[in-house]
Amino acid sequence: MAEPATATEAAAPAVALLKDELDIVIPTIRNLDFLEMWRPFFQPYHLIIVQDGDPTKTIRVPEGFDYELYNRNDINRILGPKASCISFKDSACRCFGYMVSKKKYIYTIDDDCFVAKDPSGKAINALEQHIKNLLSPSTPFFFNTLYDPFREGADFVRGYPFSLREGVSTAVSHGLWLNIPDYDAPTQLVKPLERNTRYVDAVMTIPKGTLFPMCGMNLAFDRQLIGPAMYFGLMGDGQPIGRYDDMWAGWCIKVICDHLGLGVKTGLPYIYHSKASNPFVNLRKEYKGIYWQEEIIPFFQQAVLPKDCTSVQKCYIELAKQVKEKLSKVDPYFDKLADAMVTWIEAWDELNPAGAAVPNGKAK
Amino acid sequence: MPIPIKDDEIDIVIGALHSDLTTFMDAWRPIFSRFHLIIVKDPDLKEELRIPEGFNLDVYKKLDIDHVVGTSTSIIFSGYSCRYFGYLVSRKKYIVSVDDDCLPAKDNKGFLVDAVAQHITNLTTPATPFFFNTLYDPFTEGADFVRGYPFSLRSGVTCALSCGLWHNLADYDAPTQALKPEERNSRYVDAVLTVPARTLMPISGINIAFNRDAVGPALLPCLRLAGEGKFRWETMEDIWSGMCVKVICDHLGLGVKTGIPYVWRNDRGDAIASLRKEWEGVKMMEDVVPFFQSLRLPQEATTAEDCVVEVANAVNEKLGPKDPMFARAAKAMLDWVKLWKSVGVSSYSPGA
Numbered sequence: 001m002a003e004p005a006t007a008t009e010a011a012a013p014a015v016a017l018l019k020d021e022l023d024i025v026i027p028t029i030r031n032l033d034f035l036e037m038w039r040p041f042f043q044p045y046h047l048i049i050v051q052d053g054d055p056t057k058t059i060r061v062p063e064g065f066d067y068e069l070y071n072r073n074d075i076n077r078i079l080g081p082k083a084s085c086i087s088f089k090d091s092a093c094r095c096f097g098y099m100v101s102k103k104k105y106i107y108t109i110d111d112d113c114f115v116a117k118d119p120s121g122k123a124i125n126a127l128e129q130h131i132k133n134l135l136s137p138s139t140p141f142f143f144n145t146l147y148d149p150f151r152e153g154a155d156f157v158r159g160y161p162f163s164l165r166e167g168v169s170t171a172v173s174h175g176l177w178l179n180i181p182d183y184d185a186p187t188q189l190v191k192p193l194e195r196n197t198r199y200v201d202a203v204m205t206i207p208k209g210t211l212f213p214m215c216g217m218n219l220a221f222d223r224q225l226i227g228p229a230m231y232f233g234l235m236g237d238g239q240p241i242g243r244y245d246d247m248w249a250g251w252c253i254k255v256i257c258d259h260l261g262l263g264v265k266t267g268l269p270y271i272y273h274s275k276a277s278n279p280f281v282n283l284r285k286e287y288k289g290i291y292w293q294e295e296i297i298p299f300f301q302q303a304v305l306p307k308d309c310t311s312v313q314k315c316y317i318e319l320a321k322q323v324k325e326k327l328s329k330v331d332p333y334f335d336k337l338a339d340a341m342v343t344w345i346e347a348w349d350e351l352n353p354a355g356a357a358v359p360n361g362k363a364k
Numbered sequence: 365m366p367i368p369i370k371d372d373e374i375d376i377v378i379g380a381l382h383s384d385l386t387t388f389m390d391a392w393r394p395i396f397s398r399f400h401l402i403i404v405k406d407p408d409l410k411e412e413l414r415i416p417e418g419f420n421l422d423v424y425k426k427l428d429i430d431h432v433v434g435t436s437t438s439i440i441f442s443g444y445s446c447r448y449f450g451y452l453v454s455r456k457k458y459i460v461s462v463d464d465d466c467l468p469a470k471d472n473k474g475f476l477v478d479a480v481a482q483h484i485t486n487l488t489t490p491a492t493p494f495f496f497n498t499l500y501d502p503f504t505e506g507a508d509f510v511r512g513y514p515f516s517l518r519s520g521v522t523c524a525l526s527c528g529l530w531h532n533l534a535d536y537d538a539p540t541q542a543l544k545p546e547e548r549n550s551r552y553v554d555a556v557l558t559v560p561a562r563t564l565m566p567i568s569g570i571n572i573a574f575n576r577d578a579v580g581p582a583l584l585p586c587l588r589l590a591g592e593g594k595f596r597w598e599t600m601e602d603i604w605s606g607m608c609v610k611v612i613c614d615h616l617g618l619g620v621k622t623g624i625p626y627v628w629r630n631d632r633g634d635a636i637a638s639l640r641k642e643w644e645g646v647k648m649m650e651d652v653v654p655f656f657q658s659l660r661l662p663q664e665a666t667t668a669e670d671c672v673v674e675v676a677n678a679v680n681e682k683l684g685p686k687d688p689m690f691a692r693a694a695k696a697m698l699d700w701v702k703l704w705k706s707v708g709v710s711s712y713s714p715g716a
Contacts, residue, residue, distance in 0.1 A: 119472065142653060143565035145527065145622050146534060146549070153551055155544065158537040158596065159566025159603035161649040174498065181499060184511040191508065196499065198506055200555040207563035212496035213512025247512040266498055290515060297495065297514050 004114040004179075004272035005123035007037050016044035017131045022105040024127075025097035029053040030111060035062050037114045041125045045107075048097040050075075053089060070096060082350075085343040090236025092245030094216070098223060098230050099348050105134060106227070107220040112275035116178045119199050129269035130173045130220035133203055137167025138263020140208040148203040148265070167205075171226040171262040172253060175218035176200075177273040182215045184243075184290070185283035188276065203267035208258045211300055214250020218271045221253075225262055227352075228312045229253045231344040233337060240333050241292070242285030248337075251300040256315040259305045288331070295330045299323075313345050320345075369488060375456040375576075376401045376480065379447030381594055382464050383411035390416055391467040395478050402450040404429075406594075408442050424449060432707055437699040438692065443592060444569060444599050445585035451576065452708050458487055460573040462528075462627055463596070469531045469626040472552040482625035483526045483573035486556055490520025491619020493561040500555040501621070520558075524579040524618035525609055528571035529553070533629040535568040537646055538597040541635035556623035561614050564656055567606020570596065571627045574609075581704040582612045582668045586696035589645045590689065597638035600645040604693065607656045612671040615661040648687070655683055672701050 024042055026032065027050045035042060039062070047067035051059050055071035075096055076083045086096045091110065098106055107127055116124045136150040142164050149156045149165070156165050181196040206212050221230060229252050232245035257264050303322060309315040324338035376399050378385075385403070389396070393416075400420050405413055407426035415423070429441050429449050441449050447461055460483050469477045489503035495517050502509045502518070509518050533541075534549040541547070559565055574583060587604035596602075613620050659678055665671045676697035683690035 143559055143563050143622075145529065145565055145568065147553060153547070153549065155534075155536055155540050155547070157566050158535050158540075158568065159600065159606075159649060160537075161653050162646065163650055164653070176498065181508070182511050183508060184513075187508055187511075194506065194508065196506065198504075198554055200500060200553060201551055202553040202555060206496055207560050209562055210496050210560040212498055213510050215498070215511070243511065250512070266496075286511075293512070293514050294516055297517075 003117060005117050010040045010115050010123040012040035013125060013128055017128060018105055019044040021103055022107060023048050023101040023103040025094055025106055025108040026111060027052055027091040027094035028059060028111045031060050032111060034111050034114060035065060041127050048101055050094050050097045052093045079347050082343050082347040085340040087235045088237040090242055092232035092235040095230055095232040098227055099351055101223060104224050106223050108216060110217045113217055114272040114274055116270045116272040124269050126175060126269035126271050133173035133265045134170050134220060134222055138170045138205040138265055139167045140205050140263050143207055168261050168263050169225060170265055171222050171257050172264040173220040174214055174266040175269045177217060178270045180273040180276045185279045185286050188279035203265050206264045206266055211251055211254050214246050216246030226253055226312055228345055228348045229256045229316050231341060234340050241289050243282060244289040252319055255300055255303050256312060259315055292330055299326055316345055317342060371398045373457045374399050375454040375459050377447050377450035377459050377461045378403045378464055379444060380405045380413055380464055383409055384414045385464060386414055386416050388464050395468060395480050402454055404446045404450045406443060406446045437703055438696050439585055439699050440588060441585060443594055445601055448585035451583060454576060457577050458484060459576050463570045465630045465632050466627040469628040472554060477625050479528060479625035479627055486526035486621045487523050487573060487575055491523040491558040491621055492520045493558050493619050496560060500557040521617050521619045522578060523621050524575045524613050525620045526573040527567055527622040528625045528627060530570055530629040531626050533631055535570055538635045538639035542639050556621050559620045559622055564607060564610055566603050569602030578618055579609060579668050581672050581701060582609045584608060584697055584700045586700060587693040589642060591642035593642060595633040595638050597635060598642040608675050611656055611659050612668060615671055651683060651686055669701050672697055
């Protein structure tokens, strides 16, 4: 019963919040027709298109959008040998967009995601909700049973200590999906017809010390607070694994956010996910990940970052070290990934010198 | 799929702080009438209880409480704490408890919420405390575990506690409600989710259900505020009990869920009056939360009773010196375990 909103149903807001402070990063190999549906909500913002796959193909961007586009040739040109850390033939390449952005906030969305409707039939301005999530505090140290206490119509419940009511800065806003849910391949194979029609009217902070599966389909974050940790790993062409890019980033950012006292929210907004990818293709991509995650999760659950890791970059380099130490024995892939994590930070700091932490040493 | 359970495995326990339960019982009749009810009258209530016909119930009053509990205990079963006597004497596996100023709520489609059915569904489907599922309860129809959720964690653990929510008068503390006197909760959040392991939260007693076999003794009437009164704004007993239960569930590998069902909570009382009378409760959480967050129980504590004793000893040691209220709570917790062992588990059958 979930349906996407049509282009005419979505009404542009009176004020486009943060329009000069937020970039929308979209990975694509096909075309960007889906942007027509989003026009009223996205047009005020600058887009960063990361074109995956064949760089000779021309990606058609609808008229009227302000954008910069990068294909593989651009990535290689800009990063040189460090381009090896950016995935090819996988939407993980989108993290290149995070790196080249000059804005404080990023919203990333997949090109098969459309505007959803809330239960009243109104088109959902997902970007606006993400911004609200990012601009209001998170509450990771104690769970509020009425969910986000900063939302209109809610508050902290009886028993919530007053000293924790100021909250902490929100680094990540994780949105959800109506229609095609983000299931793994085995679940898709068992339940090919399941559609998510439940609209859960809540935003909540994921508690400190709790990991979650972060989906990159409908995600926003504060680039200044957590950007360097949003590396989407080595996936796709030449790699033994796919569809774990956002998962990997999600585990890394959560450990780092917990360490640095930053918040991660999940829940609203919903987008309408229209395309179910082929479950057999997905199974082949995910196959190793399904086994590996049994080792990876305990690794992240037990990961401890030393007190002197006071910046995101330092935390990330330390995590890379621990990945190399502890996960290489699972598969040599993790050794490569750990190196790529370091390369990513070096590339990030090169492209973003003002935000760089105390200079790190060269990678081994 | 929820485990199919029989109606006779469930007790509905109501603490009567009001003498006239007619409206309350009539409103809940379509939902409650299948089950056995235990009604415990607040020993401080002077008037006779008025209960409509047509229910299968046992009523316990001051005389019964005194007879069973005697004078050997420091536990005071008055006010909201009276319901725990019902937990003590019940012999059912599942208990559902709502405040007597709550009525059935309506869901987002306008249908009456069967709070009992939803609580039982929550308790009879697994909880998933070790990893957060972004689509909330994966055992709900129409939902599942999302991509990236480790398969080894998908069988989940037993859910021991189900915490429901409230429409209209939400469970705010007095300062919050006093600041926003007109605020009423009308949002229906159609989800139930597992509270992650080692995450603590304020567990309200207004609308809860639990697996008595698994955690019965861990719900306890032990913390009394100096100015404790007959409005939830003037108590913290359930919040205290909830912190104990959560720590114990985390230790025993049991789950706690929160979310639906909703109940409709009547407007009652005056937040400002309550605030003037009792504000110690609000301050106490500043000490209580860090204490419970750092509490670790020894491996040898493998039953709920053992765990309560461990918590009580830790309370006495670490919080007792800060305020005599905590020392009294610790003593009451030890008394509660003794009481539970003698009354809570025997084949004792108190007369009505």
